[in-house]
Amino acid sequence: MSIRLLTSTVVNRIAAGEVIERPASAVKELVENSLDAGATRIDVIIREGGRTLISVTDDGAGMTADELALAVQRHATSKLPDDDLTRIHTLGFRGEALPSIAAVSRLTITSRPRNTDTAWSIAIEGGQEPTLQPAAHSPGTCVEVRDLFFATPARLKFLKAVSTETTHATEAVTRLAMAHPHVAFSLGDGVKTKLKLPAVTSEREDARLSRLGAILGREFQDSSVAVEAEREDVRLSGHIGLPTLNRRNSSMQFLFVNGRPVRDRLLYGTVRAAYHGLIASDRHAMVAVFLDVPTDDLDVNVHPMKTEVRFRDAALVRGLVVGALKRALADAGFRTATTASNTALDAMRPGMSSGMSPPTYPGGSASIAHAGRHFPAFNEHLARTGMAEAPRPFDFPASMADPVASQGSPAEGPGAHEEPGLELPLGTARAQVHLTYIVAQSADGIVIVDQHAAHERLVYERITQALDKGGVSRQGLLIPEVVDLDGPAAERILARADELAALGLLIEPFGEGAVVVREVPALLGIVDAQGLVRDLADDLGEMEEALALKDQLNHVCSTMACHGSVRAGRPLNVAEMNALLREMERTPHSGQCGHGRPTYVELKLGDIERLFGRR
Ligand code: ADP
Ligand code: MG
Secondary structure, three states: OOOOOOOHHHHHHHHHHHHOOOHHHHHHHHHHHHHHOOOOEEEEEEEHHHOOEEEEEEOOOOOOHHHHHHHOOOOOOOOOOOOOOOOOOOOOOOOOHHHHHHHHOEEEEEEEOOOOOOEEEEEEEOOOOOEEEEEOOOOEEEEEEEOOOOOOHHHHHOOOOHHHHHHHHHHHHHHHHHHOOOOEEEEEOOOOEEEEEOOOOOOHHHHHHHHHHHHHOHHHHHOEEEEEEEEOOEEEEEEEEOOOOEEOOHHHEEEEEOOEEEOOHHHHHHHHHHOOOOOOOOOEEOEEEEEEOOHHHEEOOOOOOOOOOEEOOHHHHHHHHHHHHHHHHHHHOOOOOHHHHHHHHHHHOOOOOOOOOOOOOHHHOOOHHHHHHHOHHHHHHHHHHOHHHOOOOOOOOHHHOOHHHHHOOOOOOOOHHHOHHHHOOOOEEEEEEOOOEEEEEEOOEEEEEEHHHHHHHHHHHHHHHHHHOOOOOEEEEEEEEEEEOOHHHHHHHHHOHHHHHHOOOEEEEOOOOEEEEEEEEHHHOOOOHHHHHHHHHHHHHHOOOOOOHHHHHHHHHHHHHHHOOOOOOOOOOHHHHHHHHHHHHHOOOOOEOOOOOEOEEEEEHHHHHHHOOOO
């Protein structure tokens, strides 16, 4: 056996194995270098998923010929002037990226420092001797990586389909772009530009939101709330989606520490905790959270790819994030994502998808025949009844003109015409339809509330609040109800009797396989105790045994709400409906049910007018 030092080419290829996992990693390293060089615009070109060409051009500080020669050497960096790893203010610091890329590809860097008029170009193939020569170039740097991994065929084999690699590379660019809104970015294949992000010039928070909107979509911009918090020099800011704006996986959760996109399990868990009870357990919120942490409280030197960090005080950071996110969501109150309303509008817009211009009806009035063209069933009905032949304008019988008045509902009577609810966000209740939906009129639109989902949410919030204060108040049943269950079900529910009592439901054993219900949660109103106990017994079979009911409250509350007085299918009078609307306005998080579905949608008058071609 003879021990020898490895050649620098081999050492660099080994390093490349860690630093450059796939084309997207090279893209990330190069864009980071451009940002570190103070670029204000960065143009990225990717061909065949980055396999044949990655090119990154910037207008940053540039490099002299000497610097170019050094930059491709291993462990050469300009970013640790005093060798201090506790004061890293740049994205790079390891001096590894360029030599690693050079070792596994054909690399050319052309650069011209600002305020000089000479450019130089350096070329390396597979880590061999570099060649340096004068070139022509505008101030800044252009790095071209061709045939990535040609020198390491094993890695080449692991590359995925072009589209997959392109997606990863695009993500690498957009992640960095989110944290640097003042820098312009473009991404294309050299022929066509796929992504164009102009530099945002406005103030910090605005800039960030418009950049986030440009990347994550208009929906995020409209349906997110700002977060802001600070504790012991750690500053948090960002924008987080309303719970109704949710996704199947966590790929839309973006976390940045000191401008660096990171993947941090701790932070993912934290986001989950903050949305707990607001979003179904298999759905994920959309968030972009930015942390500013003093550099000596942070270790970024965890992994060669620099996508993980360690916090000196992880508990503090976690607490800060959960607190800030929860507060922001509570402040958002009954707001719900605009998605719901947009979906509703799209569904109604006759024969159109979003983005198209609204229909214009001749003369501004719709005829039956015209409407029928878009509603086949309606058309059929017209044909059957022979009405299609004789289109004529709608005319209402006088009694239908004001449905509320004609029904003699409680809204009528003295004071009703002052319409106190109109100015309130959810408006004043006008009707209940299909025994399920409350239709309300707001100052500038129509609000449709899913009474059951809304009630479920209110029950949940009331129970959590009551639990914080020591327990849910109960209401005794005049005649205790005996519920017959099978043996195991009775055992299951009786085993949780203490916890259920804290949630307002008092049950006791009642002989073999049966329980007696003595008290129910007062906030449910009139309860179908039989159904509630049966369902809870069933649910308990599916719920996590190790977890306290308090931690599975979502589940318990939805079951309770199902058997409470405002379930779907129950008629409500106007007073009850208005009471529900007012309580929603007062209650945090009431814009969505526990599964992240909206509890109401609002259609703005403007949108409705457009729907009818009035605008
Ligand atoms: P690191 O970024 O960790 O310092 P790299 O290998 O990525 O290591 O880059 C080495 C050095 O090359 C950098 O420290 C920087 O001085 C210089 N450099 C790389 N890319 C650029 C660029 N686009 N503009 C100006 N200088 C650059
Ligand atoms: Mg670098």
